[in-house]
Amino acid sequence: MRxxxxxxxxxxxxxxxxxxxxxxxxxxxxxFAAVVALTGGASRFDATQIIPLRALSAVFxxxxxxxxxxxxxxxxxxxxxxxxxxxxxxxxxxxxxxSWVGQSLHERTEIGxxxxxxxxxxxxxxxxxxxxxxxxxxxxxxxxxAGLLLAIAFRTSSTTLLRIIAGLGVLNALVGILxxxxxxxxALYFYEVTNRGSPVGILANENHxxxxxxxxxxxxxxxxxxxxxxxxxxWERLVYIVAFLFILFVSLVGGSRAGLIAAIGAISVSMVMLxxxxxxxxxxxxxxxxxxxxxxxxxxxxxxxxxxxxxxAASFLALDRAPAFRDILARDNFEDLRWSLWxxxxxxxxxxxxxxxxxxxxxxxxxxxxxxxxxMPSYINQAxxxxxxxxxxxxxxxxxxxxxxxxxxAKMVDYIARHRALRVDALFWMTVFAIIAGASVIDYPMRTPxxxxxxxxxxxxxxxGARGEKTA
Numbered sequence: 001m002r003x004x005x006x007x008x009x010x011x012x013x014x015x016x017x018x019x020x021x022x023x024x025x026x027x028x029x030x031x032f033a034a035v036v037a038l039t040g041g042a043s044r045f046d047a048t049q050i051i052p053l054r055a056l057s058a059v060f061x062x063x064x065x066x067x068x069x070x071x072x073x074x075x076x077x078x079x080x081x082x083x084x085x086x087x088x089x090x091x092x093x094x095x096x097x098x099s100w101v102g103q104s105l106h107e108r109t110e111i112g113x114x115x116x117x118x119x120x121x122x123x124x125x126x127x128x129x130x131x132x133x134x135x136x137x138x139x140x141x142x143x144x145x146a147g148l149l150l151a152i153a154f155r156t157s158s159t160t161l162l163r164i165i166a167g168l169g170v171l172n173a174l175v176g177i178l179x180x181x182x183x184x185x186x187a188l189y190f191y192e193v194t195n196r197g198s199p200v201g202i203l204a205n206e207n208h209x210x211x212x213x214x215x216x217x218x219x220x221x222x223x224x225x226x227x228x229x230x231x232x233x234x235w236e237r238l239v240y241i242v243a244f245l246f247i248l249f250v251s252l253v254g255g256s257r258a259g260l261i262a263a264i265g266a267i268s269v270s271m272v273m274l275x276x277x278x279x280x281x282x283x284x285x286x287x288x289x290x291x292x293x294x295x296x297x298x299x300x301x302x303x304x305x306x307x308x309x310x311x312x313a314a315s316f317l318a319l320d321r322a323p324a325f326r327d328i329l330a331r332d333n334f335e336d337l338r339w340s341l342w343x344x345x346x347x348x349x350x351x352x353x354x355x356x357x358x359x360x361x362x363x364x365x366x367x368x369x370x371x372x373x374x375x376m377p378s379y380i381n382q383a384x385x386x387x388x389x390x391x392x393x394x395x396x397x398x399x400x401x402x403x404x405x406x407x408x409x410a411k412m413v414d415y416i417a418r419h420r421a422l423r424v425d426a427l428f429w430m431t432v433f434a435i436i437a438g439a440s441v442i443d444y445p446m447r448t449p450x451x452x453x454x455x456x457x458x459x460x461x462x463x464x465g466a467r468g469e470k471t472a
Contacts, residue, residue, distance in 0.1 A: 065153070065154040161461040170216070172203070184196040416429065
């Protein structure tokens, strides 16, 4: 009997330590987010920052396995399966195949002719036309994999994940405003190839930074409304208001037109979320007379932010400090180039939609299709339409996987939308993923490790929110 009591006592102590480690898991996630924020803002395969980024991500990935259990993985099996399938697709493209397989593929006829001239007819080749780039993409998956498994291992709540994302949004805005203040030669521009003179923040591309700011504003707005519903302290709610306006302020300084449109959408949806959010019950005692006065007049909570946002935007326009708004009316040669690229993109889709050219292969495969009319000093390294590029590089399997993710997203958002008390949440999730998906139509934000991590955590937060409602 005494032996059983000793064993039981040891088990209780072990469970207590495990529970304490899980409660502190947000610290590890925040540290990992900081690592990715400082080194994972570029989409280029040759950025020197990817060396420490991937090495440290591997350390975090291994550490997450120490706290992993089958039950935790099972709770998020859909996301784990989808991510695992994507990893398998990338890996399969790198497996060498018999020479007769490659020679039988229509889109690889030219490669077969070159092999015949060089006497390499028997050489085994993988499906990827640029295997080294494919290995680079496969290695880069360690970053989102670490983010996914860390959040699963520590059972990080939806609110905690959103708070870390909001913190990244504030950090991005803070670095951006310091970049503007210190000039184009500022050491705060972390990447060699970047938009100097613009508030790119912790990213390398001003469009990506602006879209990230719009998503961050939505996250901050949702957290602020949740704090209001929980009757949190006045100061906590004030922090969210200040964070929202600060991110908005920096996004107005930027020169991204797509980012400005996304910011306008984020502001509009945030105001609608404020209107739809449940009002606080009257008569609840509070220790703060000012807070009680505002709680009893919910219309002011809407009017005041609207006035502040409108005055801020109007002042920027009047002082000609909103280059993105000014550029909307200007002719953009790059936009003309996007349209010129589309016939080439279409031809690439027609040839590679089935098996794909290989992840990371777009830049080099594009040269095969590039017409002489598009030859210029600069070069095209991305399709600037990530959905088309996904199919070009990954083929039908990658496209089918994207459709599966969309179906799961729609199912989760539909479930949340069915609950009257969660209308604000449903609107938030629809908008934040619409911004990311819309930005991917004209750009490639998901090619950056930072956006990959944030999107993984947004998907997990959505899953946790929907599942939490189911089990309530």
